[in-house]
Amino acid sequence: MTSPNVGDSGHARTRTLLILGATGDLTHRLLLPGLAHLLATGEGQGLLLVGSSVEDWDDDRWRDRVREAFASAGRKGELLDGVLADTRYQKADVTDVEDLRGLLASCEPPVAVFFALPPSVTARACEALTHVELPAATRLVMEKPFGTDRAGARILNRLVTRLVPEDHVHRVDHFLGKSTVLNLLGVRFANRVLEPVLTAEHVESVDVVFDESLGLEGRAGYYDGAGALVDMIQSHLLQMLSLLVMDAPPTLSALDVRDRKAQVLRATRIWDDDPVGSSRRARYTAGQLDGRTFPSYVDEPGVDPSRNTETLAEVVLTVDTWRWAGVPFRLRSGKALGSPRKEAVIRFRPAPKIPVGLSGCERPDRLRISFGPDRMSLDLNVNGPDDPFVLEPVTLTADLGPGELSAYGEVLSGVLNGDPTLSVRGDTAEECWRIVEPVLEAWRKDEVPLEDYPAGSHGPKGWPS
Numbered sequence: 001m002t003s004p005n006v007g008d009s010g011h012a013r014t015r016t017l018l019i020l021g022a023t024g025d026l027t028h029r030l031l032l033p034g035l036a037h038l039l040a041t042g043e044g045q046g047l048l049l050v051g052s053s054v055e056d057w058d059d060d061r062w063r064d065r066v067r068e069a070f071a072s073a074g075r076k077g078e079l080l081d082g083v084l085a086d087t088r089y090q091k092a093d094v095t096d097v098e099d100l101r102g103l104l105a106s107c108e109p110p111v112a113v114f115f116a117l118p119p120s121v122t123a124r125a126c127e128a129l130t131h132v133e134l135p136a137a138t139r140l141v142m143e144k145p146f147g148t149d150r151a152g153a154r155i156l157n158r159l160v161t162r163l164v165p166e167d168h169v170h171r172v173d174h175f176l177g178k179s180t181v182l183n184l185l186g187v188r189f190a191n192r193v194l195e196p197v198l199t200a201e202h203v204e205s206v207d208v209v210f211d212e213s214l215g216l217e218g219r220a221g222y223y224d225g226a227g228a229l230v231d232m233i234q235s236h237l238l239q240m241l242s243l244l245v246m247d248a249p250p251t252l253s254a255l256d257v258r259d260r261k262a263q264v265l266r267a268t269r270i271w272d273d274d275p276v277g278s279s280r281r282a283r284y285t286a287g288q289l290d291g292r293t294f295p296s297y298v299d300e301p302g303v304d305p306s307r308n309t310e311t312l313a314e315v316v317l318t319v320d321t322w323r324w325a326g327v328p329f330r331l332r333s334g335k336a337l338g339s340p341r342k343e344a345v346i347r348f349r350p351a352p353k354i355p356v357g358l359s360g361c362e363r364p365d366r367l368r369i370s371f372g373p374d375r376m377s378l379d380l381n382v383n384g385p386d387d388p389f390v391l392e393p394v395t396l397t398a399d400l401g402p403g404e405l406s407a408y409g410e411v412l413s414g415v416l417n418g419d420p421t422l423s424v425r426g427d428t429a430e431e432c433w434r435i436v437e438p439v440l441e442a443w444r445k446d447e448v449p450l451e452d453y454p455a456g457s458h459g460p461k462g463w464p465s
Helices: 025-040 059-072 078-086 097-105 119-129 150-163 179-189 227-245 254-266 407-416 426-444
Strands: 016-020 048-053 088-091 111-115 139-143 169-172 203-211 268-270 279-285 287-289 292-294 312-319 328-334 342-348 366-371 374-383 391-399 450-454
Touching: 016 025, 016 407, 025 059, 025 078, 025 407, 048 059, 048 078, 059 078, 059 088, 097 119, 111 119, 111 407, 119 139, 119 150, 139 150, 150 426, 169 407, 169 426, 179 227, 179 366, 179 374, 203 227, 227 254, 227 279, 227 312, 227 328, 227 426, 254 268, 254 426, 268 426, 279 426, 312 426
Parallel strands: 016 048, 016 111, 048 088, 111 139, 139 169, 203 328, 279 450
Antiparallel strands: 203 342, 268 312, 279 312, 287 292, 312 328, 342 366, 366 374, 374 391
């Protein structure tokens, strides 16, 4: 029988979840509702929740914030009530050694320290932690982006692994907790009819697209220094790509899954090694969308127009392996778009020979996996209902399981149970920066034009949708 303090992986379960930056938007909007989802399933017995930030809050104000976030998740239960009753708040400067020492001393180990902080503050907090004796089995949980470039990610990796072992570092990419992304593993590796044709011999191209109708939504403080390429492609979409094209792991253990993802990312680079010809960028201007009026991005509060921050980014990559060599992978993400798409699309090569007498085979076969709603579709050509020699396109659709937990609930489950499968390993965090750095450099030199598109449109004219 497993001890109540030991997770399924054999690691000690987290006893205290310490949130640094607890008064911020990330904690309220995503982290605490994700915890509510998790607690509602029965996980998290005996968990102590501690919030900390520089704001001069007391326990009552913090408890009200937690209660409000739990209510927004629509979850109830004894575990939620228990965590709410026992939670407390402690003011601290996360870059101050003595404040951190006192904060950790007040927590019951094992402790998971969640850095709900900007990357620069996280790095300074980790530096301060090198002067603090951490409780046994401490876990460090960090939001993306991990570092601000490849060199910064390497320095931060060295820093955090001075504090705890690599398998105790959870670099959060909540996209890896999305049920549809997890369903990729089942779709690919449990269906013999699909997996053998996912090769360069049969696949013409692959798109991974995450276009959304949301605009800046008050996030200028972070987004204007990142842009669509860093915010979405460098992190989320490259992680999704690795799951989409990796070879089958022998098990779904953290070691095997993360090894397979690392192999893909090491083989990934810009198409033709040409960051100018293989990337595009654009920024939204004023427009209408879903009854809302959007100002131009440069007129959004907190935006510095001189930064030339893009709100739509596209790169074409190659995965230079035996299985995928020669297949272009287009990764695209943008904001304030009138036709939001969140899907991976695998486009198959045309049939080598259509028998004389058949006509109408104009649409390619495509496998489409949607990331909301959670759905898989297969576009095929079949004989039409009238003339049997005229082919017509049909789409076979299957809804995928939505999963019991929200994305952040899945992430927190891994943290509390000591399972890093859904976290980003240090070497792959560096590889993701290595992949996009040639593009970032070309954009800094203005070698790729910054185009524009009206909010609510499909993007700049001439771009593929």
